[in-house]
Amino acid sequence: MKNVAIIESKPSMNNYKMLFNNEFDFDKYELCSDSSVKKVLKKDIDIDIDLDAYEWVILVGSEALKQYTSYNSITSYSGVLLNDKFLPTINPAMIRFKPEAEKPWLKSKEKIINYITGNSSETLLDETKFIGIEQAEPAKDFIKAAINSPLSFVALDSETSAFYPRDGYMMGLSLTYEENSGAYISTDIIDEEVEMLLQELFSLKTVVFHNAKFDLAFFEYQFNFEFPDFEDTMLLHYVLDETPGTHGLKDLALKYTNYGDYDAELDTWKRAYCKSHGMLLRDFTYDLIPFDIIKTYAAKDTGVTFALYNKFKPLVTANSKLNKVYTDILIPGTRFLTDIQDNGVPFDAARLKFGQDIMGERIDQAVVELSEFKEVAELEEVQGAPFNPNSTVQLRKLLFDHIGLKPTGKLTGTGAHSTDAEVLGILGEKHKVPKHILEVRKSGKIKNTYLDKILPQLDRDSRLRTGFSLHTTTSGRLSSSGKLNMQQLPRNNPAVKGCIKARPGYKIVSMDLKTAEMYYAAVMSDDLELQNVFISGGDFHSTIAKKVFSLVCDIDDVKDQHPIVRQGAKAVSFGVLYGSGPAKVAESVNKEGGDMSTRQAKAVIDDYFNTFWKLKEWIDNTKAFIETNAYVYSPLGRKRRLPNVRSDNRGIQGHEVRSGLNFTIQSVSSDMNLLGAIDMHNWLRHSSSTGARDTRIFALVHDSILAEVPEYFVEEYCNKLQTFIQTDRGISIPGCPVGCDFEVGDDYSFGKFDKIYGELFSNSPYYLETV
Numbered sequence: 001m002k003n004v005a006i007i008e009s010k011p012s013m014n015n016y017k018m019l020f021n022n023e024f025d026f027d028k029y030e031l032c033s034d035s036s037v038k039k040v041l042k043k044d045i046d047i048d049i050d051l052d053a054y055e056w057v058i059l060v061g062s063e064a065l066k067q068y069t070s071y072n073s074i075t076s077y078s079g080v081l082l083n084d085k086f087l088p089t090i091n092p093a094m095i096r097f098k099p100e101a102e103k104p105w106l107k108s109k110e111k112i113i114n115y116i117t118g119n120s121s122e123t124l125l126d127e128t129k130f131i132g133i134e135q136a137e138p139a140k141d142f143i144k145a146a147i148n149s150p151l152s153f154v155a156l157d158s159e160t161s162a163f164y165p166r167d168g169y170m171m172g173l174s175l176t177y178e179e180n181s182g183a184y185i186s187t188d189i190i191d192e193e194v195e196m197l198l199q200e201l202f203s204l205k206t207v208v209f210h211n212a213k214f215d216l217a218f219f220e221y222q223f224n225f226e227f228p229d230f231e232d233t234m235l236l237h238y239v240l241d242e243t244p245g246t247h248g249l250k251d252l253a254l255k256y257t258n259y260g261d262y263d264a265e266l267d268t269w270k271r272a273y274c275k276s277h278g279m280l281l282r283d284f285t286y287d288l289i290p291f292d293i294i295k296t297y298a299a300k301d302t303g304v305t306f307a308l309y310n311k312f313k314p315l316v317t318a319n320s321k322l323n324k325v326y327t328d329i330l331i332p333g334t335r336f337l338t339d340i341q342d343n344g345v346p347f348d349a350a351r352l353k354f355g356q357d358i359m360g361e362r363i364d365q366a367v368v369e370l371s372e373f374k375e376v377a378e379l380e381e382v383q384g385a386p387f388n389p390n391s392t393v394q395l396r397k398l399l400f401d402h403i404g405l406k407p408t409g410k411l412t413g414t415g416a417h418s419t420d421a422e423v424l425g426i427l428g429e430k431h432k433v434p435k436h437i438l439e440v441r442k443s444g445k446i447k448n449t450y451l452d453k454i455l456p457q458l459d460r461d462s463r464l465r466t467g468f469s470l471h472t473t474t475s476g477r478l479s480s481s482g483k484l485n486m487q488q489l490p491r492n493n494p495a496v497k498g499c500i501k502a503r504p505g506y507k508i509v510s511m512d513l514k515t516a517e518m519y520y521a522a523v524m525s526d527d528l529e530l531q532n533v534f535i536s537g538g539d540f541h542s543t544i545a546k547k548v549f550s551l552v553c554d555i556d557d558v559k560d561q562h563p564i565v566r567q568g569a570k571a572v573s574f575g576v577l578y579g580s581g582p583a584k585v586a587e588s589v590n591k592e593g594g595d596m597s598t599r600q601a602k603a604v605i606d607d608y609f610n611t612f613w614k615l616k617e618w619i620d621n622t623k624a625f626i627e628t629n630a631y632v633y634s635p636l637g638r639k640r641r642l643p644n645v646r647s648d649n650r651g652i653q654g655h656e657v658r659s660g661l662n663f664t665i666q667s668v669s670s671d672m673n674l675l676g677a678i679d680m681h682n683w684l685r686h687s688s689s690t691g692a693r694d695t696r697i698f699a700l701v702h703d704s705i706l707a708e709v710p711e712y713f714v715e716e717y718c719n720k721l722q723t724f725i726q727t728d729r730g731i732s733i734p735g736c737p738v739g740c741d742f743e744v745g746d747d748y749s750f751g752k753f754d755k756i757y758g759e760l761f762s763n764s765p766y767y768l769e770t771v
Helices: 062-068 099-117 136-147 192-204 212-223 233-240 249-256 264-276 291-318 320-343 349-371 374-383 392-402 421-427 432-457 516-525 528-536 540-549 555-561 563-577 582-591 598-611 613-629 650-686 690-694 711-725 752-762 765-770
Strands: 004-008 027-030 056-060 086-089 130-133 153-160 170-176 182-186 206-209 230-232 467-469 479-481 506-514 631-633 639-641 696-701 704-710 739-745
Touching (some): 004 062, 056 062, 062 086, 130 291, 136 170, 136 192, 153 212, 153 291, 170 291, 182 291, 206 212, 230 320, 233 249, 233 320, 249 291, 264 291, 320 650, 320 696, 349 432, 349 752, 374 392, 392 432, 506 650, 506 711, 516 528, 516 563, 516 613, 528 540, 540 598, 563 582, 563 650, 598 613, 613 631, 613 650, 631 650, 650 690, 650 704, 690 704, 711 739
Parallel strands (some): 004 056, 206 230
Antiparallel strands (some): 153 170, 506 704, 631 639, 696 704
């Protein structure tokens, strides 16, 4: 019998002897001996193995990992020694289809070979170097040692009882000033002298965080500390590898340091606590952990951060493009987002309560009207229970069996007929029931996802503090999460947007970039014909239509006289930037009420590119560069790594190329908007004007910048913001900066709430309470 066992999910063609360089002998097993099984479930497992007979067990793929350990993320634990026996790895067969898997496979392979052959260089940490401090004097001594340390930086972290400073408190702070050590200091012992020493440290050294935006918010709100110079290992890793979901401290510790799975015991403690106290894991908060339990884990947080900074910072500094993104966009962006999150989104509680009632009434009315259809009554009689419009199984039975509608052909991931909003919209043209279902779903989502959740989360000043992130998209676009996802507000429904309302004497001001992606494509492609469309002014899509199709009418008349042609031009303008073919363009036009065949769409695309041939040339060259190099840089220095262009799967390969082209355009638009907002925010902070000091930028939503501005200051604010947005940063049409559209109103719906609900609201008890 061999010393090593390899367990995979089912029989494969993997040649493990060759894959592991003939470094060791092994016995091979499969969880399921039937190779025809697509996905191995518990019922399929028929493995017969004596694990105690082996010193090492290599687990290939997530199924094997889950079967023999309490872990489930094969990407996180690939190559990590678990329970002193198990060595997980991703399935190397993935590389053929997704070349992005090659690097993690090679890294895990090297670590596995070193473990088994006894050549692992990983050293155990000295646990005594990670301490907890609960008295003021040793805390002062440790901080003084950090101040006098020879290095120019320290690592800092916070342990908090909540995700937002106003919702909880800081229990302790972690500090590391030399490798493989750290201290967790209880905030209970922070007196005036300790506070002064900490501020001296923060003023003297570069402070390195992991997710600085989170920690800055707590340190500044709870202690009023200032950080003249800070860095962020999460953002350093992001510029080195933009893959979403890979920037967590725990994952990076596993991948790049000798700390390993250092918080595994803490995680076990948390689960045991929840079980013994009948608590859901999602309701657990860190203030429930005793100091003696959390201290070592918390101290290691900054030990890891310190190690990551030493590894990532030189790599980023060595690449001038990446370093420019980090220092000129991400670090200033962190400062900016920390501030605007603290500004908060202004809500009107009375309107929120009114909206809850209105949406509730709509849902009730739609459900009542549904019950009046005979097909619904038949279904309820058959199943012996009321129809649930949120049940996809019942909905399929109703639509396709009882009503007899023909499925659209769109399927779910499991192969069932889809009943999503798009499908219900199509079926709604043939029967009234799908329309009522859509109304129930839309109203239910607005009520449950927004109105019901926002109200109890408002702070005392009636503002909602939610999150914005710089590091969760591959394109560089901002994302939003937390108490409210501002990027997913329903665009055309004023029930929610109308609740975002300025205080008396203030206005909501929204600035949108005007046709930004086409503008920057015109600049990057150096297409003078396309640039002239912007220089000439007027409606962009009408101008494109007139130029491409030689229309004889004036540009101002195109929208009325040739609406389908204009729709075609619009569909092509946006579609061709992201690789849309004739079928997709025709579909886009037809969704807007047009009537275009695939053949006609192909002719439109050909005419378009005959006119804007430099744009076509740039698109083709960018695609060719991506296919050759498997990466692309944006003009501002962001790098998009695209290893899957080397996939054997043509679909994966094509998607990767389109993603790269998409990134090249979207990242510029997003970055230019962010940089303008940062400049505006900095001007507001340092201006002596009362209007500037009272203005609050509170959100960036797609290409919009939202602010609450004193009425008397609106004009100056708009002029100043436009100046910053249109600042020439090397990506502009000479003499023709990118356009800015401003909307000003009492609320974010800009009058639509009053138009639809005004009379109802003014007669509601919620409005009367505020008068």
